[in-house]
Amino acid sequence: MLNDADDDFLSRLDLPDAAFRETTEAYLKEPRGRYHGKGRVIAPGSTDEVSRLLRACHEAAVPVVPYSGGTGLVSGQIMESGAKPVILSLERMSEVRALHLTENVLVADAGCILADVQKAAADVDRLFPLSLASEGSARIGGLLGTNAGGVNVLRYGNARAQVLGLEAVLADGTVWNGLGRLRKDNTGYDLKDLLIGSEGTLGIITGASLRLMPRPAVEGAAIFAVHSPQAALDLLALVQGQVAEGVSAFELMHRQGLDFLAESGPEVRTPFAEQPDWMVLIDLGLPAGLSPDEALETLFEAAVEADLAYDGVIARSEAQRQEFWTMRETIPEGNRRTGSISSHDVSIPLSSIPHFIEEGRRRIAKLGDMRINCFGHLGDGNLHYNVFPGPGRKREEYANQQSEVKRTIHDLVHEMEGSISAEHGIGRAKVEDLARYADPTKLSMMRAIKQALDPQGILNPGVILET
Amino acid sequence: MLNDADDDFLSRLDLPDAAFRETTEAYLKEPRGRYHGKGRVIAPGSTDEVSRLLRACHEAAVPVVPYSGGTGLVSGQIMESGAKPVILSLERMSEVRALHLTENVLVADAGCILADVQKAAADVDRLFPLSLASEGSARIGGLLGTNAGGVNVLRYGNARAQVLGLEAVLADGTVWNGLGRLRKDNTGYDLKDLLIGSEGTLGIITGASLRLMPRPAVEGAAIFAVHSPQAALDLLALVQGQVAEGVSAFELMHRQGLDFLAESGPEVRTPFAEQPDWMVLIDLGLPAGLSPDEALETLFEAAVEADLAYDGVIARSEAQRQEFWTMRETIPEGNRRTGSISSHDVSIPLSSIPHFIEEGRRRIAKLGDMRINCFGHLGDGNLHYNVFPGPGRKREEYANQQSEVKRTIHDLVHEMEGSISAEHGIGRAKVEDLARYADPTKLSMMRAIKQALDPQGILNPGVILET
Known part of the structure; x- marks a missing residue:
């Protein structure tokens, strides 16, 4: 059973004032106006603040809905029913942390807007190839959380293919520092790709090492x-x-x-x-x-x-x-x-x-x-x-x-052996479809993994899997 | 506690005679002769036989060591201590199952030898770019299980990047049919990449949809x-x-x-x-x-x-x-x-x-x-x-x-923020090193996932994580 992010819970959070944002309408609706959410917006200013917030949510069993650029089309960022969630926005973590030019690597906060990352790459004569219609407002965290696609996948792969490393905060507030910038690293399970595309249900991505490409001549x-x-x-x-x-x-x-x-x-x-x-x-x-x-x-x-x-x-x-x-x-x-x-x-x-x-x-x-x-x-x-x-x-x-x-x-x-979600993800809008069409073993593996990494189910409840 | 794959266990297996191979020395040693294993070789002839074998191992708590081409350098295919395992070889599942030329996709049994896949691609004027010194004996299942690298990673990515879909058998014998051939599929967690590089500790890969590339002119x-x-x-x-x-x-x-x-x-x-x-x-x-x-x-x-x-x-x-x-x-x-x-x-x-x-x-x-x-x-x-x-x-x-x-x-x-295993994997040889150097959150996430998907720990015990 999950609990509301009520005033009492919020008052106990050990976060600076700047993290408490007004919960405006913008956070509660989505591009086509089809869903309307609820919750209280918190915008941590650092990975450590994300960690403290999640630990508190974990202890109080308060749900967390990650909100990135708000451009998703499957209601992954909008929670309509259940306990009132924390709406976790990374808009205050929007810096390019480092640029390793000789390595063709850029390290970004998850709150970076895609167009800003594209521009930072172009400024040093490189290409960050992820490109889609909402690039002016979509943020890296959401793009990776949903494994976004776009127009250059044919040549450069989807969002997943652009990532060398991740930093993420798990359901209990533990920080995973996987922000490497290696092209090859076979030291255990591929947690990076497990988090990418998990739509905020297994952890909150706070930073990413992104691969840059040479620009075509x-x-x-x-x-x-x-x-x-x-x-x-x-x-x-x-x-x-x-x-x-x-x-x-x-x-x-x-x-x-x-x-x-x-x-x-x-x-x-x-x-x-x-x-x-x-x-x-x-x-x-x-x-x-x-x-x-x-x-x-x-x-x-x-x-x-x-x-x-x-x-x-x-x-x-x-x-x-x-x-x-x-x-x-x-x-x-x-x-x-x-x-x-x-x-x-x-x-x-x-x-x-x-x-x-x-x-x-x-x-x-x-x-x-x-x-x-x-x-x-x-x-x-x-x-x-x-x-x-x-x-x-x-x-x-x-x-x-x-x-x-x-x-x-x-x-x-x-x-025809196709997919009912090629690039938009499952969110809440396609949960029933996934349950209907997915291989049963796949569903049971996903449930087992969700249970293992977020046993209370506080992370984006109702997304991908039924609660 | 795991049990030996003893005569009594073997006699109860519902598998055809052809699956019972002589346990020759070749299965027990590795390329540099540094480790010496034990066990009883079983070579199922179909995914269904792999499933029956694993169900039996699961029920009897008998360990399973997947053996592919035997070319690994970190003792992933050699188990020296603990209960005597089933050595699971896919050498009898070595066919190209299908070739979808207009899609640039080849579907292979996991027992296919890499050079055979390369040749099947070349025969239709395509490139299967995975290439390494042991390609004449390494098999697809092991190459994917260890996320093999080789000489063309710079351009084409490692083994992981060549895979569109997988078929795998889980610890309890359940079959996951994830053998799609889609370039984009955002329907839930990326189980494919979780299995790739897990070195046989989360499931046994039995088939793969592989992406072919145009050959450079x-x-x-x-x-x-x-x-x-x-x-x-x-x-x-x-x-x-x-x-x-x-x-x-x-x-x-x-x-x-x-x-x-x-x-x-x-x-x-x-x-x-x-x-x-x-x-x-x-x-x-x-x-x-x-x-x-x-x-x-x-x-x-x-x-x-x-x-x-x-x-x-x-x-x-x-x-x-x-x-x-x-x-x-x-x-x-x-x-x-x-x-x-x-x-x-x-x-x-x-x-x-x-x-x-x-x-x-x-x-x-x-x-x-x-x-x-x-x-x-x-x-x-x-x-x-x-x-x-x-x-x-x-x-x-x-x-x-x-x-x-x-x-x-x-x-x-x-x-220097590098990796102690770029392409060979952890196997049993580097388990202590991984425990020493890895991010603690990464280790605990891996343990949680292993526990969730193989609660008895029968799949390749002692590989990646300490038992």
Whole structure:
């Protein structure tokens, strides 16, 4: 049984005044306004203060909800029911602690905003490759806690792949100093990767050693109009055969996303006079001596020759390349303004994607008058598959079909050996789905580990596993 | 308390005759002949047979030692004391289960030999990049269990980075089917990476989904004579600035290793008339349109200009490239024939390596007449730091100094925030060292996880953690 973070509990905390923040509305809601939480915000200013806070929560059996940038989409940062939690924000721990340039390592507080880390890397002519739409507000702790993905996973891996070491505070307040900066370290179990992606249920990440990469010498981008998702996949194989790891991103877009932008805004420039049904945004980063433009021209010729693409625009400047990316990154905002019935962040074995898209459309059509915007990180097999009301209709009209839509898509994903959460995590929103679809042995292993590391269940209760 | 795998226990096992192998000497000793084990070899022919075996061991509290290729150097596969274990070999599960070419995925039994997986990938024009000296006998299960490293980690990551999914049998015989082939899957804790590197103490890996890579279009290699380890590091930065991820391997070699080969064999061709003190072997893999030879020539000029290198040989054919690699890969055999007092597989933060090498030499010199062969995967910060008898003397003469030598080096590594096991693992040989140097919170987390997943402690007892 957990207890409220009430005035009495707060008054007993051995923390400086600065740690007690006003619990404003911003901490209690999430980007799409679908959940509303409760709790009392505490923002420790150091790892030691996090440790003291957790020890007190452990002793009093008070739940702790880690709050990072607040950009998560699965309610991992919002606790609606149960005892009133401490909302633990690391916004006061937002410094780059150290930069080891010759090692290509940056050590950051978990409260660092992603864009600040990207900038610190760029300032010394390096790349921190994690990149996603919310990078201006998402913080490192949450990005690692949820193993965030984004647009560069194809080339550089997800958040997990960027981490060399972690500092974390466990449920009982013990500090794990695992903030090494080694490329190779086989001394026991991989606790780092266990904490990454555990969504704050096994420990609170307070710092991270992050790996920096060399910046590609030359970059370029193009958008090709392709005949079908299968053609997009064949194009991916073609470009990988041509420049291997030089493909930084390979994003699928459907006309529906641009139609939503035209209908509901915000306005973006699109490169085609007439919107193609299917487009791919290809981003290349190549070593000196190679030309992305030439590579993309060669690719386009080969793609037309192989009957994969029928139109294409190659960015002729960095500004135009950024325009392509702005279009891609604005699609989610168009979706939000339109208002989906149900959104899905799924991954599918690459070769099954065309069948998934076709079969998904068939099954959704059976459910009623709905529109689908299917787009995303095709190179990773990760699609954002969102279902919307028919033209002129509102999502409220579909309220009683929401769970059926979700179930239809997730059942299909499961049949096809895919994942019901490719990059967003489980949070509280997908706990039931995980319980339904996950391998039973996996669930029992996770429960055993949770019980071993947080026996009272104070860390982010109700996330990933049912309480 | 654990019980012997005695005749009575074996007679009760519900397994086919083929699973009962003769317990030959090969299963009881290790490459350098330093440990001698005991036990009864069982080789199940399927995941289901592994499951039945483990359930029986769990019920009877009989220990299980997983035996893969038998090439491990830290006695993880050799149990000398305690109850007589089942030696679990997966040699009968050695098939490639499936090849998903458009997905660049290969699914293998854990008993597959690494060279066979490499060949299966090469046969379809792909690369399985894990590569190390023992690849002709090491098997996938052991390579993943120990998170093996090797020569291509700089570019492609260690064994962990090659895995998309696992199938494993837990201590109680339960099968975890995690054999997905997704690039992104954020559905709960990262059990895959927890099992990888756990050295058979948390579960028995029976199958793996492995990621294949495109083969570099063109490859090339060179050996440069450099002035010092610091010059080698500066050269690494130079070549990474030039070709970024195009550096596949960057290996440091010291003259001592070649002197041992000259003294004790086996004979190898070396490219320099007079051996330099320090050399680096650089291997490049580049996309079409670039020339490795040109890149290496440009690099050599820049390296001489910057006073980093003073001699160099660029491989003029694939045969000569292979000769360079044969020289590198034969160094461990020269070491074995010479006979080390103490061998160390360490990693150090990259920028501290020159100081480590200098200080290590100073401290070892104080201990007596010894020679040092320091070589390895410089690009990963991973050095094999081996200490040998002085000229004309034998390792037996140093028997009572062995632990002092080891302690001296490991203390230095620990002072410099390095790892006492970069790629070989802990096994039984380094359990005391881990207990001495590891963060106490890390040790207690590991014990809690071990207790949660293998409460009786039947899986590889005495490995990583003291029993």
